[in-house]
Amino acid sequence: MGWHSNREFFVSWEELHRATKELARRQLPAEQWQGIVAVSRGGLVPAAIIARELNIRVVDSVCVSSYDHTEQRDDLQLLKDVTATTDGEGYLVIDDLVDTGNTLKFLRDKLPKAKFITVYAKPEGMSLVDDYVADLEQETWIHFPWDMHLHYVEPLAGQES
């Protein structure tokens, strides 16, 4: 399925850090968690921030691939499985966002007892997460700070023709 978003949402490192710390705060008390499963790659940075805030040192990853940039493939590939848990009990599964929900649907079947959290959520996949910080419209494409760099912009006066 190929599609084009008509809106873009640019997230800075500071904003991602703030929103992810807010997500971490909501997962207190920390003692209820045995560990974290980060959904690689997008979930790795949020998972590191949450692991730090909740003082969780067991951090596993599950590696899946479903998108080639903005083109979603129909099949989802499991590149590396979870080893730290079999059913997810006492584990936080962390991803950067839920969009169609395909990725988390697949992981919920594998880890039915885990708590699934993302920083951002779009309507189609929202019911698949137990907690998220901000919702965005389905048509919006989110740009994460690791996909961007700062660049010069002409002053408004310089842009007049």
Ligand SMILES: O=P(O)(O)OC[C@H]1O[C@H](OP(=O)(O)OP(=O)(O)O)[C@H](O)[C@@H]1O
């Ligand atoms: O709800 P969905 O429609 O499944 O989309 C959300 C998933 O898509 C992105 O990952 P992607 O597969 O692009 O890989 P990446 O994390 O390695 O960038 C994002 O990080 C989520 O994991």
Ligand SMILES: Nc1nc2[nH]cnc2c(=O)[nH]1
């Ligand atoms: N970066 C990024 N990856 C995605 N994968 C699915 N939806 C999105 C999105 O809005 N932004």
Ligand SMILES: [Mg+2]
């Ligand atoms: Mg991902």
